[in-house]
Amino acid sequence: KRFSLPPLTALRAFEAAARQMSFRLAAEELSITQSAVSHQIANLEKHLGKALFHRAGRNAELTAAGQAFFPFIHEAMQKIDAGARLLARPSP
Secondary structure, three states, rough: OOOOOOOOOHHHHHHHHHHHHHHHHHHHOOOOOOHHHHHHHHHHHHOOOOOOOOEEEEEEEOHHHHHHHHHHHHHHHHHHHHHHHHOOOOOO
């Protein structure tokens, strides 16, 4: 089966911004600029054809679509992290 997945960098930016409810804090966490977070999320919104955040000046809130999408992306990121940690353990 072929997947039409959005870019991982855009998903990471969305997950961090949605969890932190801040593009600035997401940028700090990911060690990128706030503008880069905004561009990644705009790219993701374009890919999905849905707005994920309401933007009002410096404030950003999740839209209904963003709220629905976040649990899936958050869980996926947790699973990827768990898998990477498992592989990073020293072999017995």
